[in-house]
Amino acid sequence: MDDETQPRWLTHEEQLAWVGVTAMMWLLPGPLDAQLQRDSDLNLFDYFVLSSLSQAEGRQRRMSDLAAQSNASPSRLSNAVGRLEAHGWLTRAPHEQDRRSIVATLTDAGYDKVVAAAPGHAAEVRRLLIDGRTEAELAALRDVGASVARAVLGDGCAETVMPGARTTSPDC
DSSP, X not given: OOGGGSOOOOOHHHHHHHHHHHHHHHHSHXXXXXXXXXXXXXXXXXXXXXXXXXXXXXXXXXXXXXXXXXXXXXXXXXXXXXXXXXXXXXXXXXXXXXXXXXXXXXXXXXXXHHHHHHHHHHHHHIIIIITTOOHHHHHHHHHHHHHHHHHHHOHHHHHHHSTTOOOSOOOO
């Protein structure tokens, strides 16, 4: 076999980096979800949807953009949005210019809900991820996140999941 057909195994340092990333992927969601459930009767995914809408222009986003940002299947997102809609926290309607697209819009009650949940969530994110990190470590986390978003989604779509990902193409 030539070198091109051989697996490219991770070096020791690369393996340690991968284990560090998996620690964040697997260990952070549980306590963040538990805090939101306990304090706000929201799960992490629902909070993410409400928070994303609260930060969007006009407090609305296309469902396809929400799905891309959350890496959720259309059915998972639709189920979550249905629950949030049943609580009166958002509405869905066809896009004004593109009737094939559905737009989710945060209601005033939904905005109030996410604003009430945000301080506790921010405190837990701070406790688990932010506090104790240097400015250089936080910059590295941001830059690695943007780089991974670009690698997975392409330059044009990275901005939809990570604002500030410095994309080079508008094709998403």
